[in-house]
Amino acid sequence: MIRLHYHANEPIERVNFGLRLYTELGTLVSATGTWHHGLEVRLLPPGDGYGELEIDSLNLMPGRYYLTLILSSWLEARVYDFIENAGLPRYRRGAHLRTQPASR
Numbered sequence: 001m002i003r004l005h006y007h008a009n010e011p012i013e014r015v016n017f018g019l020r021l022y023t024e025l026g027t028l029v030s031a032t033g034t035w036h037h038g039l040e041v042r043l044l045p046p047g048d049g050y051g052e053l054e055i056d057s058l059n060l061m062p063g064r065y066y067l068t069l070i071l072s073s074w075l076e077a078r079v080y081d082f083i084e085n086a087g088l089p090r091y092r093r094g095a096h097l098r099t100q101p102a103s104r
Contacts, residue, residue, distance in 0.1 A: 016070070019070070034051070
C-alpha cells in the first residue's frame with residue numbers, strides 16, 4: 001500500500017495520481033495512475049487528504065528502486081506536483097517492499 005498525501009489550495013478537477021518506479025540505473029520498471037486504470041477522481045476538494053495505491057504483487061529483482069510521484073489534472077493538462085526520487089524502496093528476495101525517505 002502506498003499512500004500519497006496532498007494539500008490542495010483550490011479545487012482540482014479530473015485528478016490523476018501517478019506513480020513511476022525506476023531501477024537504480026534509471027530504467028522505468030512500471031508506470032501507473034488513476035487515469036491508466038480508468039479510475040475517475042472528478043474533484044479534489046481544497047485541504048489535506050490522501051490517495052492510496054495498492055499493488056497486489058511486483059516481480060522485482062533484489063536491488064534499490066526509485067519512485068516518482070505525480071499529481072495532475074488531465075482536464076487542464078496541468079501538473080500540480082511532480083516529485084522525483086520521492087522514496088528509495090529497497091527490495092530483498094522474499095521481503096516486502098519497504099520505503100525510506102530520499103536523502104537530499
